Amino acid sequence: MSDxxxxxxxxxxxxxxxxxxxSAATVAPSAEDTPEGLSGAALAxxxxxxxxxxxxxxxxxxxxxxxxxxxxxxxxxxGLVIIVIFFQLERSAFLTSQNLVNLFVQASIFIVFGAxxxxxxxxxxxxxxxxxxxxxxxxVIAELIAPPVSLPWWLGILCGLAVMSLLGFVxxxxxxxxxxxxxxxxxxxxxxxxxxxxxxxNADKTAVGGVINIxxxxxxxxxxxxxxxxxLGWIILVVVVVVYAxxxxxxxxxxxxxxxxxxxxxxxxxxxxxxxxxxIVLMLICSTNRGLALTKVEGVPYVxxxxxxxxxxxxxxxxxxxxxRYIYAIGANPEAARRAGIKVNRIKTIGFVLASFTAGIAxxxxxxxxxxxxxDINGGQxxxxxxxxxxxxxxxxxxxxxxxxxxxxxGIVIAAVFNGLGLMGVSAAVEYIATAIVLIAAVTLDSxxxxxxxxH
Amino acid sequence: MSTTESRPAGTPQPSESGGILLKLRxxxxxxxxxxxLSDVDLDVSPGKVMALIGDNGAGKSSLIKTIxxxxxxxxxxxxxxxxxxxxxxxxxxxxxxxxxxxxxxxLCDNLDIVQNMFLGHEPLRLGxxxxxxxxxxxxxTLKELSVxxxxxxxxxxxxxxxxxxQSVAVAKAVMSQAKLVIMDEPTAALGVAQTRMVLDLVKTLxxxxxxxxxxxxxxxxxxxxxxxxxxxxxxxxxVSRPASEFDRQSAVEYMTTGAAGxxxx
Numbered sequence: 001m002s003d004x005x006x007x008x009x010x011x012x013x014x015x016x017x018x019x020x021x022x023s024a025a026t027v028a029p030s031a032e033d034t035p036e037g038l039s040g041a042a043l044a045x046x047x048x049x050x051x052x053x054x055x056x057x058x059x060x061x062x063x064x065x066x067x068x069x070x071x072x073x074x075x076x077x078x079g080l081v082i083i084v085i086f087f088q089l090e091r092s093a094f095l096t097s098q099n100l101v102n103l104f105v106q107a108s109i110f111i112v113f114g115a116x117x118x119x120x121x122x123x124x125x126x127x128x129x130x131x132x133x134x135x136x137x138x139x140v141i142a143e144l145i146a147p148p149v150s151l152p153w154w155l156g157i158l159c160g161l162a163v164m165s166l167l168g169f170v171x172x173x174x175x176x177x178x179x180x181x182x183x184x185x186x187x188x189x190x191x192x193x194x195x196x197x198x199x200x201x202n203a204d205k206t207a208v209g210g211v212i213n214i215x216x217x218x219x220x221x222x223x224x225x226x227x228x229x230x231x232l233g234w235i236i237l238v239v240v241v242v243v244y245a246x247x248x249x250x251x252x253x254x255x256x257x258x259x260x261x262x263x264x265x266x267x268x269x270x271x272x273x274x275x276x277x278x279x280i281v282l283m284l285i286c287s288t289n290r291g292l293a294l295t296k297v298e299g300v301p302y303v304x305x306x307x308x309x310x311x312x313x314x315x316x317x318x319x320x321x322x323x324x325r326y327i328y329a330i331g332a333n334p335e336a337a338r339r340a341g342i343k344v345n346r347i348k349t350i351g352f353v354l355a356s357f358t359a360g361i362a363x364x365x366x367x368x369x370x371x372x373x374x375x376d377i378n379g380g381q382x383x384x385x386x387x388x389x390x391x392x393x394x395x396x397x398x399x400x401x402x403x404x405x406x407x408x409x410x411g412i413v414i415a416a417v418f419n420g421l422g423l424m425g426v427s428a429a430v431e432y433i434a435t436a437i438v439l440i441a442a443v444t445l446d447s448x449x450x451x452x453x454x455x456h
Numbered sequence: 457m458s459t460t461e462s463r464p465a466g467t468p469q470p471s472e473s474g475g476i477l478l479k480l481r482x483x484x485x486x487x488x489x490x491x492x493l494s495d496v497d498l499d500v501s502p503g504k505v506m507a508l509i510g511d512n513g514a515g516k517s518s519l520i521k522t523i524x525x526x527x528x529x530x531x532x533x534x535x536x537x538x539x540x541x542x543x544x545x546x547x548x549x550x551x552x553x554x555x556x557x558x559x560x561x562x563l564c565d566n567l568d569i570v571q572n573m574f575l576g577h578e579p580l581r582l583g584x585x586x587x588x589x590x591x592x593x594x595x596x597t598l599k600e601l602s603v604x605x606x607x608x609x610x611x612x613x614x615x616x617x618x619x620x621x622q623s624v625a626v627a628k629a630v631m632s633q634a635k636l637v638i639m640d641e642p643t644a645a646l647g648v649a650q651t652r653m654v655l656d657l658v659k660t661l662x663x664x665x666x667x668x669x670x671x672x673x674x675x676x677x678x679x680x681x682x683x684x685x686x687x688x689x690x691x692x693x694x695v696s697r698p699a700s701e702f703d704r705q706s707a708v709e710y711m712t713t714g715a716a717g718x719x720x721x
Contacts, residue, residue, distance in 0.1 A: 260591045261610045320584045329564045329575055336562035339546070340576030400566040 055266025073409065076392060079441070080413050087420030094423055098290035101301065103412075103419040104282075105224055108307045109365050110418075111411030113382055114389030115314055115404050116358035121390055122318075122331045123351045124399025125182035129171065129189025130386060131379030133356050134363030136197050137164040141364060142212045142373040143204040145220065153219045161360045167193070168356025172349030182352075190380065201375045210375035214367060223306065224368040227299030230287045236305070237279045245272040303365055310361060314404040327351060331399030388439040389414050413438065477502050477636055477667045478523070478554075483532035485518055492518035494691040496532070500636060505658055505668045507678045507699070510688035511711050516671045519688065520638055523669075524556040525549035553635035559644065561625045565614030569606065570594040572613050573628045597627045601660050605653070619650025626657055636667040643677050655681050675704055689714035 052058035087094040113130060120127045141160035144151045151159070171189050175182045201210045214221045228236075248268055255262040283300065291297035318324035326347045329337040338344050362382075367373040387397075393410030395402025417438045421431045478500040485493040493515050500506050510516050521527045523534070525543035534541050536552050543549050549556070563572050570587075573594045579586040595609055603623040606616065613624060622642055629637045639658070643651040658681045662668050672678055678685065679699065686696040687710040694714045706716050 255588070258588055258592065259595075260588055261608060322578055322580070322585065325567075325571060325575075325578060325585065328566055329571075332564040332566040333562070335560070336564050337575070339562045341547070342576050400564070 052264055052267065054264045055270070058264060058267050073394060076394070076409060076413065079438075080409075080416060083413070083416050083420065083438070087416070087423065090420070091423040094420060096290070097285050097288040099419065099423065100285050101290060103415050104286075104304055105301055105369060106419055107411045107415030108224075108303050109362055109369065109382075109411075110385050110389045110414045111307055111407045112310065112358060112362035112365060113386035114393065114407030114411050115311060116355045116362060117383075117386040118390045118395050118402055118404055118407055119327070119351045119355045119358070120182065121387075121395050121397060122327050122399060122402055123348055124331050124334075125175070125348070125351070126186065126387070126397075127171070127182065127189075127352060127355045128186040128383050129167070129193055130355060130359035130362075131377070131382035132190055132193035132197055133164060133167050133379075134359040134366065134382070135373070135375070135377045135379050136167070136193050136200055136363075137161065137356075137360035138363030138367040138373045139197060139200045139207075139212065139375075141220070142214055142367055143200070143207065145218060146204070146206055146212060146215070157220070157364060160364070161357055164356045164360030164363075165353050168353040169349060171356070172352030175352065176345035176348045190383070194379065197375055197379075211372055212374075213372040216371070220364065220368055221371060222302065222368075224301055224303045224365060225371070227286070227297070227301050228305070230283075230299050233283055233286065233300045237283050241272070241276045241279060244275060248272060303368065307365075310358070311404055311408060314358075318404060323347065323350065328400055331401070333400075385414055385435075388435070391443055392439065475502070476500065477537060479533075479535035480519075480523070481533045481535065483519070483522060483529045483534070485522060485527060485529050491691050493522065493529070496688075496691075496693045498686060498693060498696060500667050500669055501684075502635065502667045503662055503665045504683040505662045505670060505681050506684045506686060507682035508669060508671045508686050508688065509673070509675070509678060509707065509711055513690075514688040514711070515691040516688055517640070518691070520556060520640060520669075520671060523549070523636075524554060524638060550632070553633060554638065555629035555632060555634035555636070556638040557622075557625045557629060557640065557642065559640050561621055563613045563621060563625060566612060568610045568612050569598075569616075569624050570609055572624055573597070573631055575628075577632070593631065594627070597631050598623070600664075601627055601630065601657055603627065603653075603657070617650055618646045619653040622646070622650075622654045623657055626661065630661070630664075630666070634666060636669065637661060638669045638671075640671050641673065642670065643672065643674055651677065675707060678707075679704070687711055 052061055084094070093099055113134070116130050117127060137160040140163050141156045143149065144156040144159055145153050167189065171182075171185050174180055174185045198210070201207050201212070204212060206212060216222075216225075248271070249265075252262050252265060252268050282304070286300040286304075287298055289296050289298045318327065326337060326342045329340070329342060330344055330347055334344055337347075366377070389407055389410030390402065391397060391410065392413050393402075393406030393408065395406045395410075414435065417435050418431070421434055426434070476499045478498070480496055480498040483493055483496040483498075484491070496515075496519060498506075498519075508516050508519065518527070522529050525546045525548050528543065534543065536554075541548075541552065543552075546556075564575065567575070570591050574590045579589050581589070591609060598604075598606065598609070601623065603620070606620055606623075613621060616624065626637065626639075642654050642658070646654060655677060658668055658670060662681075662683070670678070670681070679702075682699040684696065685699045685702050685707065687694050687707065689711065692714070695710050695716075709716050
C-alpha cells in the first residue's frame with residue numbers, strides 16, 4: 001500500500017517521499033536554481049512532506065515529482081496492481097480470501113528475509129548467508145522443542161535466535177576486523193551453513209531423513225496455522241488505529257507548538273487513513289470464512305501481526321535510535337561517520353547480527369508454514385528473494401537509502417508473483433524465470449525513470 | 457630571539473587580540489627525505505581570521521594535519537591556551553576545541569541538516585533520539601550564523617548547494633563549541649554567490665570570538681576576510697603579518713619565491 005507520508009515525526013533519513021523516490025541528489029537542477037541551492041520548485045519536489053504547507057501543496061509537489069520522473073513507489077504499486085489483475089484473470093481463485101491469506105503468509109517469509117537483508121544493504125554490504133543461516137536457526141529451534149530436549153517453545157526460539165546472532169557476529173567480525181568483503185565472507189557462510197545444517201540435522205535422532213516435525217500443539221506450529229479470533233482481530237485493529245491516530249496527531253501538534261518542522265495536518269491524517277484502510281481490508285479478507293466444507297476457518301493468522309510488530313520495531317530502531325542513525329550515516333559516508341566519532345566497525349557488526357537474527361525469525365515462520373523443518377530448503381533462493389524484496393521495495397544496493405517498510409511492499413510483490421504462478425500450476429522453470437523478470441523489470445523501470453529525471 | 461634568514465619576517469605581536477590561542481614553535485615534520493614542514497612558528501588568535509597561503513606542496517595541508525592531531529610533529533611545540541600539548545589523534549584536538557573542516561566536508565548526503573549537525577553526539581531522551589532539542593538547537597545555531605537561505609532544516613544535505621553545505625559543516629563545528637575552526641579550501645568549487653555566503657560566515661565566526669584558520673588559493677577571498685596572512689614556502693613559514701601589510705603582488709611573490717621581490721622592512 002502506498003504510504004506517501006512520513007509518520008508526522010522525524011522524517012527518516014533518505015525518506016524522500018514516496019519512498020525510494022531517489023535521494024534529492026537525483027533531482028536535476030533546473031535553470032532557475034539559485035546559488036542558494038535548488039530552486040523552490042525543485043526543492044518542493046524533493047521533499048514534499050517537509051516543505052509543503054498544506055495538503056494541497058503536498059499533492060501538487062507530489063504530482064510534479066511524478067511528472068518529472070521521480071515517481072518513487074508508483075511504478076511498483078502499479079506493477080503490483082497489474083500483476084494482481086493478470087493473475088485474477090488467469091485464475092479467478094487468486095482473489096479469494098483463502099488464497100489471499102495464503103499469499104500473506106508466503107509474503108511474511110519474504111518480508112522478514114527482506115527486512116534482514118535491508119539492514120546490511122543500508123550499510124552498503126550484503127549478506128548471502130541468511131537463507132541457510134535461517135535454516136540452521138529453525139532446525140535448532142525445532143530440535144530443542146522436540147523430545148528428548150523438549151524445551152519450552154519460547155526458550156527454543158531464544159536459543160535458535162541466539163545461535164543466529166552468533167553466526168551473524170562471526171561474519172560481521174570477520175568483515176570489519178579483517179576488512180574482508182562482505183560478499184566473500186557471507187558467501188562462505190552460505191556454503192558453510194549448508195554443512196552446518198546437515199550436521200545439526202544429524203545431531204537429532206528424531207530428525208529422520210533430514211526432516212524434523214513440529215508438534216501441532218506447539219505455539220510454533222500455531223504461529224502460521226492458527227488464527228486469532230475475528231472479534232479479537234477487529235478490537236486490536238480499532239485500538240491500533242485509534243492509538244496511532246492519537247499519538248501522531250498529538251505529536252504533530254506538539255511539534256508545531258515548538259516551531260519544529262511538521263508535515264501538514266492533512267498529510268498526517270491521510271497517513272492515518274491509509275493505515276486504517278489497509279487494516280480494514282486485511283481484516284475483511286481474513287475474517288471471511290475460508291474453510292472447506294464444514295470446517296470454519298477465519299481470522300488473522302498469528303504470523304501477520306507478528307510480522308507487522310517486527311517491522312514496526314525495526315522502523316523504530318532505525319528511525320529513533322542512535323544505532324539506526326549511525327547505520328544510515330555509515331551507508332552514505334563511512335569516513336564522515338568515523339570522523340564524527342562513530343564506531344563504524346561495531347555498528348557494522350551489529351548490522352550483520354541483526355540480519356542473521358531477523359533471518360532466524362524468517363526461518364521460524366518458514367518452519368511453522370511447513371509444519372516441519374527439513375534440510376531440503378533452498379537457502380540460496382531465499383537470499384535472492386530477500387534482496388529482490390528489498391530492492392523492489394525501494395532499498396538502494398549502494399547503501400544509505402531505504403526503509404524497513406520497503407520489505408513489506410517488496411515482499412508482497414514477490415509473493416504475489418510466486419502465488420499466482422503457483423495457482424497457474426506452471427513448471428518450476430517458468431516460476432523462476434517469471435520471478436526474475438519481475439525483479440529486473442522493477443529495478444529497470446525505477447532506474448530508467450530516474451535517468452530520465454536527471455537527463456533534463 | 458635572534459633573527460636568521462629562516463625566521464619569518466615580522467612575527468606577530470601577541471598583545472593586539474588579548475591572548476594567543478594557538479602557538480606553534482619550531483614545528484618540523486619530514487617523511488624520509490621529504491621535509492614537509494621546517495621549523496614553523498605560528499600564532500593564532502581568537503576572533504581573528506588567519507589565512508594560510510602557499511603554492512602547491514608548500515606544506516599547508518601538512519601543517520593543518522599536524523594541528524588537527526592527525527600527525528605528530530617530529531620536532532617543535534604546540535602550545536594551546538598557554539599550555540604545551542601533545543596531540544595523539546584527532547580526538548585530542550577536538551577535545552581541546554580544534555575543529556577541522558576538510559574539503560570533503562564529511563557530511564552524510566542521506567541525512568538532513570539537523571542529523572548531520574548532531575552526528576556522533578545526539579542527545580537522548582528516554583533512550584530515543586531527542587529530536588525537538590536537536591532541531592531547536594540546530595535552528596538556533598544557523599540563525600546565529602545568519603544562514604538564512606536554507607528552505608527547511610529537514611532537507612537532506614545532498615539537496616543543498618555547496619555554500620549551504622559549507623554552512624552546515626561550519627554550524628556543526630560551532631555547535632561543538634570549537635575555539636579554533638580550520639577550513640581547508642572552503643570556497644573551492646563554489647560559485648560567486650555561494651562564496652559570498654561562506655566568506656560572510658567566516659567573518660561571523662570570527663565575530664563570535666572563534667579563531668579561524670583558512671587555507672585558500674583564492675587571493676580575492678583571502679584579502680576579503682583575512683586579518684592576518686601567513687605564507688608557507690617549501691615547508692617554511694616565510695612571513696606572517698597582518699593582512700593590511702600585504703598586497704596581491706607581494707603575497708604572490710612570497711608564495712612563489714619565498715621572499716618579497718621588492719625590498720621590504
